Amino acid sequence: MKKFSKYIVLFVTAIAVTSCDDYLDITPVGRVMPETLEQYRAVLTQGYITYPEHKSLTALRTDELTMNEFADEINVYKDIYIWKDTNPDRITTTFQYQDLYSAIFYTNVIINEATPKLAVSEERNQLIGEAYALRAMAYFDLVNLFGKPYNAATAASDKGVPLALEIDLEQAFVPQSVEVIYNQIISDTQEAKKLINLNTQTAGKNYRFSKAALYSLESRIYLYQQQWQKSLDAANNALAINNNLVDLKATSVFATKYDSKESILALEDGYINGLKGTSYASPDLIAAYSKTTDLRFPLYFLASGSRYRIQKGGNDDQKCSFRTSELYLTKAETSLQLNNISDAKTTVLSFIKNRYTAAAYTQLEIDVNGMNTADLTNFILEERRREFAVEGQRWFDLRRTSQKQIVHTFNGEDFTLMQNDPRYTIIYPANARLNNPNL
Missing domain, CATH: 1.25.40.390 (Serine Threonine Protein Phosphatase 5, Tetratricopeptide repeat)
Incomplete structure (x- = not known):
C-alpha cells in the first residue's frame, strides 16, 4: 500500500x-x-x-439542532456541532x-x-x-x-x-x-x-435517476450558481413530469417517503438514527413554525418535556434526495429573482395551500399578495427552512445566501460561527489530508 x-x-x-x-x-x-x-x-x-x-452531519452545523449532552454517542458528534474542524476528538465522525x-x-x-x-x-x-x-x-x-x-x-x-x-x-x-x-x-x-x-422510476427503484430526478438536480445546480433562468427552466421540466404535492389537510403523512406522490429521487436519509438519539430541534427551528396552523409542525415534531424530538428521517422509507416541494420553492425563488413577482406569488401560494390549515391559508394569501420583493424573498427562504427541516438542505441554503452567524451552546459554553465564517467551507478530513499532501 x-x-x-x-x-x-x-x-x-x-x-x-x-x-x-x-x-x-x-x-x-x-x-x-x-x-x-x-x-x-x-x-x-x-x-x-x-x-x-x-447531509445528516451538515444539520449539526446549522441552526436546526441542539444537542442532548447526556446522550451516549454525543462525543461522536459534538465537535461537528461546535465547528471544531481542526484537531477534533479522534472519535468524531467525519x-x-x-x-x-x-x-x-x-x-x-x-x-x-x-x-x-x-x-x-x-x-x-x-x-x-x-x-x-x-x-x-x-x-x-x-x-x-x-x-x-x-x-x-x-x-x-x-x-x-x-x-x-x-x-x-x-x-x-x-x-x-x-x-x-x-x-x-x-x-x-x-x-x-x-x-x-425513463421519465420516472417506480417506487422501490426510485433511488435510481430518472429524467425528473435529473432535471431536479440540474435545477439545484443552477440555483446555487444563481443562474436563475436555467434553474427555473429545469424546475419546470421536472414539474412537467411530476407536479404532485401532498395535501396535509387531507392526510398527515411525510412527503419524504419513497412512495410519496412527491418523491422524485429516494436515495439519501437527511437525519439518521444516530443523530435522533443525540439531538433535539433547536428553539430557533421551533420558532420558525406556527404550532397551531402549520400542519407540518405536529408531523415533524414531538414534545419531549420542554424540548422537541424530530420525527422525520431515520427510516429507510424516508429516503429523499429530490421531491416536488423543492421544485415549487425553487420556481418561486427564481421567478422572483427574474423580477416576475406575480408568478413567484402564485407558485408559493400553490405550495403553501397544502401545508397550512384552510383558515390560515386565507390570511396567508392576503399577506403574500401584499408582500414586496424583499418580504417575499424572506418568506420563500423561510418556507424552505420549514419544509426541508433536517433534510440536509439548510447548511447549503445558508452557504448560498446569508452565511449568517450561529451560536451553539454546549456544556454551558457558547460557540460561535461568525457571519461569512471560513468554516462555512468544511476542511478535508484528516485521513484524506494524511494520504494526499496535495490537499
Whole structure:
C-alpha cells in the first residue's frame, strides 16, 4: 500500500467491496471488469448503495439542532456541532469524503467501460445516463462541502476538490477550482440528458435517476450558481413530469417517503438514527413554525418535556434526495429573482395551500399578495427552512445566501460561527489530508 501513500484513498473501499462479487474480476491495477448489462447494473447499484448520508452531519452545523449532552454517542458528534474542524476528538465522525469518491469510482466504471462494451439499447443508455447523473450529484455534494460557495467572480480561483474521471489509482489527485468542478458537473448532466429515457422510476427503484430526478438536480445546480433562468427552466421540466404535492389537510403523512406522490429521487436519509438519539430541534427551528396552523409542525415534531424530538428521517422509507416541494420553492425563488413577482406569488401560494390549515391559508394569501420583493424573498427562504427541516438542505441554503452567524451552546459554553465564517467551507478530513499532501 506504500505506493498509494501520496495519493488520496479514493477507491480502496470500492475495490474491497466489489472484489467479493464472483462476477467481478479485479486486475492488479484495480479495474473492474464486468461484461454484461446485468453485471454493469449491479456495479452501479453498488454505487447507489455506497452514496453516503453526509447531509445528516451538515444539520449539526446549522441552526436546526441542539444537542442532548447526556446522550451516549454525543462525543461522536459534538465537535461537528461546535465547528471544531481542526484537531477534533479522534472519535468524531467525519464527513464522508472517501465514500463520495467511492461512489464516483463505480460511475467511472460504467462511463468508461460500459459505453464501448455494451450494445446500444434503451437499457444500456439508461444505465450510462444514470452513471453520469450520479457522478454529477457526487461532485456537486463534494464541492458544496469542501469547496467555497459558488461565486462567478472568484470561482476560477477558488479551491474546489480533486477531479477523477478515469479508473486510475496512480493519478495524482490535485484539487481543481470550483469553476472546473461545476463545469464538469454540468457536462455530466448534459451527457445524462442524452441517455436517460425513463421519465420516472417506480417506487422501490426510485433511488435510481430518472429524467425528473435529473432535471431536479440540474435545477439545484443552477440555483446555487444563481443562474436563475436555467434553474427555473429545469424546475419546470421536472414539474412537467411530476407536479404532485401532498395535501396535509387531507392526510398527515411525510412527503419524504419513497412512495410519496412527491418523491422524485429516494436515495439519501437527511437525519439518521444516530443523530435522533443525540439531538433535539433547536428553539430557533421551533420558532420558525406556527404550532397551531402549520400542519407540518405536529408531523415533524414531538414534545419531549420542554424540548422537541424530530420525527422525520431515520427510516429507510424516508429516503429523499429530490421531491416536488423543492421544485415549487425553487420556481418561486427564481421567478422572483427574474423580477416576475406575480408568478413567484402564485407558485408559493400553490405550495403553501397544502401545508397550512384552510383558515390560515386565507390570511396567508392576503399577506403574500401584499408582500414586496424583499418580504417575499424572506418568506420563500423561510418556507424552505420549514419544509426541508433536517433534510440536509439548510447548511447549503445558508452557504448560498446569508452565511449568517450561529451560536451553539454546549456544556454551558457558547460557540460561535461568525457571519461569512471560513468554516462555512468544511476542511478535508484528516485521513484524506494524511494520504494526499496535495490537499
